[in-house]
Amino acid sequence: MYHISNPVKIFSSLVLLMLMAFSQVSYAESGLAAFKPGTVIKEFGKVAEVDSQLAIPQNMKFKVAFDLGSAANAGEVNRQIDTLARFINMHVAAGVKLEDIELALVVHGKAAMDMTHNTLYQQTHKNTPNANKPLIAELSKYQVKFYVCGQTAAYYGISQNDLLPGVDMALSALTAHAILAQQGYSLNPF
Template sequence: MRRIIFISLLLFSVQAAAVDLPNFASGPLINEYGKHTAAPSTSVGESSKFKIAFDVAKGAEAGEVNRQFDSLARFINMHVAAGVPKENIELALIVHGRASMDLLDNVTYQKVHSKDNPNIELLNILMKNQVQVLLCGQTAGAYEIRPEQLVEGVIVELSAMTAHALLQQQGYTVNPF
């Protein structure tokens, strides 16, 4: 039992500490988000090409940045830092479930959470870096989210399943969370 408790505490402290590790930095492309550390790799470089869909259903706590959205910034930063040309990285963020609330414009988000939406800046940066942000239309219907209530640039697709199927036809793989 002690061993289980020790391992649990160790894993928790490593996860909590990973947020502010001193050898993690943002950039070189997205300076405000996407902290990463240098790591040796013999398989990633100038000729690498990525087409990846990130599926996110878990919403952030009210008033906090969705850490899974930040993962796309981290993916971009660490691969550009490793020598992959920016134009060789094509990402899509497919959002459904509670994470849909993190796509709301500030006015709508404030009505729901009584706080500003801290995800807007990150979403805008991701979209400026050619990331497609897609909301599941079925989730939008379930939560009564109208397209005009979303951060500008977010696309509503028929469903998350549809978005994944269409992206797979274009050669995207799925990044598991």
């Protein structure tokens, strides 16, 4: 049996723990609340306003390649694909001209299935539709380039006909990155 020696101290400790718990919940809610739909791609790529100390040079042109190897959970939008929408939204909001943004996504590994039509996607995802389809269609409107690693595609039995509109097959992810680098694309490190 427990003996309560100092009820005031215990009560104070409980109040402090409760305040800490509520402040964590409040912090998480305010963190998510800071992200708003962008002005270009409204349904994807939410962004937060930032008082940046790193000025974007006038007339800056962005040519950026991204790498994707991790698939989303079945029926969910791949957050790494959503990053491209966020990139466009936040840079346009910061004053970069839309025509000065060129993005490419090189896809390999299990993420290749996130680039496929529902017919193939549903075979491997318990009949769940591919939630990435509308995002890829929207990004394609802004000339985002998508390349699936052909070596990965061969492994998973993916043909060019299985890929969503706007998604192309490359010999390999290695090849796609080398070509994009030669074309002046920088590789986003995450």
